[in-house]
Amino acid sequence: MLVRVGGASMFVAAFAGFAVSPYVGMALQRAQTPGSPADKYLVLAGSVLVAGLTIPYVGAFVLDERPDAQAGLLFVFVPLYQWMIAGAVWLARSWYGGRAGPTA
Numbered sequence: 001m002l003v004r005v006g007g008a009s010m011f012v013a014a015f016a017g018f019a020v021s022p023y024v025g026m027a028l029q030r031a032q033t034p035g036s037p038a039d040k041y042l043v044l045a046g047s048v049l050v051a052g053l054t055i056p057y058v059g060a061f062v063l064d065e066r067p068d069a070q071a072g073l074l075f076v077f078v079p080l081y082q083w084m085i086a087g088a089v090w091l092a093r094s095w096y097g098g099r100a101g102p103t104a
Helices: 008-030 039-053 057-061 069-097
Strands: none
Touching: 008 039, 008 069, 039 069, 057 069
16 A cells, blocks of 8 residues: 655655665664774775665666666665675674774
């Protein structure tokens, strides 16, 4: 059931939030990053991977003249993969955090 608010569907708004949520997760990780250089590099590498997964969006919706219904599946699976990367970065930071030496 769709609820319309101001002409926009709440379903579309919720789905847009889901599509953007991996970036929020990586931003929260960045805000919680201590002074360890290795920790910062882990978050940077994860952020690059998460942002790099937006390339299929460009191919499917910008370069393709007539996107088909299967291109819409990108909105489901790309954020899931981005969350997997964000989770892997969080796990790596948790694992590395206990083994970190003194910071500069």
